[in-house]
Amino acid sequence: MAVWTHIDHVAISPPVSSVAWTSISASYDHLLIKMSARSDDTTGGTSTLTDTELQMGNGSIDTGTNYSDRALLAYGAGNALTTGSTGQDSIQRIWIPSDSTTADTFSVTNIWIPHYTSSNYKSAIITSSGENNSTTLYYWGNIAVAGLWHSTSAVTDLRLNCVSHDFSSRSTFDLYGIKGA
Amino acid sequence: MAVIEAIKTTYLEADASSVTFSSIPQTYKHLQIRGSFQDHNATNSANNFTISGYVNNDNNYSRYSTHSLRGFGTASTVHQSTGWIQTGYCGAEPDIPSYACVIIDIHDYTATNKKTVIVGLSGYVGTVNNAGLHSNLWHTASPSGPSTAVDGAVDQIVINSPGGAGLLRGSCFTLYGIND
Numbered sequence: 001m002a003v004w005t006h007i008d009h010v011a012i013s014p015p016v017s018s019v020a021w022t023s024i025s026a027s028y029d030h031l032l033i034k035m036s037a038r039s040d041d042t043t044g045g046t047s048t049l050t051d052t053e054l055q056m057g058n059g060s061i062d063t064g065t066n067y068s069d070r071a072l073l074a075y076g077a078g079n080a081l082t083t084g085s086t087g088q089d090s091i092q093r094i095w096i097p098s099d100s101t102t103a104d105t106f107s108v109t110n111i112w113i114p115h116y117t118s119s120n121y122k123s124a125i126i127t128s129s130g131e132n133n134s135t136t137l138y139y140w141g142n143i144a145v146a147g148l149w150h151s152t153s154a155v156t157d158l159r160l161n162c163v164s165h166d167f168s169s170r171s172t173f174d175l176y177g178i179k180g181a
Numbered sequence: 182m183a184v185i186e187a188i189k190t191t192y193l194e195a196d197a198s199s200v201t202f203s204s205i206p207q208t209y210k211h212l213q214i215r216g217s218f219q220d221h222n223a224t225n226s227a228n229n230f231t232i233s234g235y236v237n238n239d240n241n242y243s244r245y246s247t248h249s250l251r252g253f254g255t256a257s258t259v260h261q262s263t264g265w266i267q268t269g270y271c272g273a274e275p276d277i278p279s280y281a282c283v284i285i286d287i288h289d290y291t292a293t294n295k296k297t298v299i300v301g302l303s304g305y306v307g308t309v310n311n312a313g314l315h316s317n318l319w320h321t322a323s324p325s326g327p328s329t330a331v332d333g334a335v336d337q338i339v340i341n342s343p344g345g346a347g348l349l350r351g352s353c354f355t356l357y358g359i360n361d
Contacts, residue, residue: 004184009210009361034211034359036288036295072257074250080257104332105318108288108300129316131298133246135261142250142314172289174210174361176184 003179010173015040015166019173020061020159026117028177031155035109035128037096037171039162044100049075049130049141051163053090054111056122058153066150067091073144076137090161091147094128099168101132101139106171117154123147182360185213190355196221197348199240199341202356207291207334209358214285214338216354222273222346225308229253230345231267234285234299236319236335242266242343244321251313263320266343269303270311274349281305290335296320297335 005028010019024031039050055061069091070084085092096107109128116122124147132140149155160173186209191200205212220230233242245266251258260267271281283303289295299317322329338356342348 002183004359006184006361034286034288036292072250074248074259076259077261078259080250080259102296102318102320104294104296105298106289106295108286108298108316110286127300127302127314129248129298129300129314131246131248131316131318133263133318133320135246135248135263140248140261140316142248142316144250144314170292170294172210174359176359 005177007175007177012167012171013169015168017166018159018161019167021175022157024156024158025177026154029115029180030178031113031116032176032178033111034174035111036106037109038106038168039096039098039165040168041098041165042100046138048098048100048139049095050098050165051092052094052096053092053161053163054094054124054147055090055159056149056155057157059156061157061159062149062151063089065089067147069145069147071143071145073141075141077135091124091145093143093145094126095130095141095143096128097130097132105131113155119152122149122151122155184360186358188356188358190353192353193348193350195350199339200348200354202338205336206358210289210361211359212287212290213357213359214354216283217280218352219271219277219280219349220273220342220345221349225273225275227309229270229272229309229311230342232269232271233266233341233343234268234301234317235266235339236297237333237337239319239323240339241323244319244323246318246320247315249313249315251311253311254309266317268299268301268315268317270313271305272307272309276307277349279307280351287335293334294332296331
């Protein structure tokens with residue numbers, strides 16, 4: 001049996017505020033989202049990076065305050081930082097470039113959700129890079145996020161929200177199911 | 182067809198200046214390189230050495246930007262430049278048999294309307310320890326290079342050790358294609 005299965009490909013056109021998957025099969029052991037995304041936000045300045053959020057659910061997306069996260073991040077010279085939150089309605093700070101970064105530049109984002117059908121709370125480990133041909137503070141960002149959905153239910157639903165803006169056309173999202181032994 | 186396939190593995194039996202993956206098939210959605218590597222400089226550097234990930238035979242770091250979040254020794258730090266490329270850090274020959282490791286991702290590499298972003302997740306434990314997430318953007322194409330469009334598809338990747346003495350024997354890189 002193949003170890004990797006490609007579950008779905010989403011190519012954005014026209015821009016949309018979220019991407020969702022429902023009725024995800026329980027026949028894998030791990031889930032992986034590979035994402036190449038950009039937002040249509042043209043604000044710039046301290047908004048040069050756009051936040052994307054991850055929500056999970058079983059039968060429907062859980063929009064309650066059942067998520068926590070902890071991130072290691074940098075967005076300027078000398079500012080390797082950590083931050084986190086609890087009691088949130090999503091796993092936060094999955095950074096992508098906005099439309100004020102270098103033209104045609106999209107994120108490289110990987111979202112792993114190991115053992116998504118287990119009866120434990122569901123962990124995610126995420127890395128995302130918002131590149132930009134600049135060294136100005138806030139104009140680029142690298143982040144590693146550890147996320148937790150406080151639920152013992154299997155994950156059947158996933159949603160990525162582009163906060164306050166839309167994912168730009170040409171953004172792509174691939175969901176993979178990966179088998180264990 | 183399997184979703185993930187190994188396209189090529191290069192193992193260095195002898196020291197080499199670089200590793201090249203050329204004529205990359207355009208039949209996958211994403212590329213990933215998994216490598217272990219070391220610089221063959223005779224002595225370690227206080228700031229370690231780096232590896233690249235040049236695309237489309239544009240092998241000049243001045244045409245890339247880089248942004249690194251890394252743990253460096255006992256400190257957390259940032260390195261950024263609009264004229265450098267680094268997908269990972271390593272040590273030098275005196276540290277063998279320790280080698281650094283890296284996973285490099287290039288998403289949507291066949292797109293002809295996206296600039297190439299090369300991201301490395303890398304770690305090294307040796308004389309000078311490192312762990313980091315390193316993103317790179319090919320922002321300017323060589324005016325005389327074979328590919329003058331930074332929005333073009335990726336068909337070649339070159340890994341070397343800019344600023345170092347080259348890749349040490351025993352370094353190994355595998356290129357994977359991931360389907361959609």
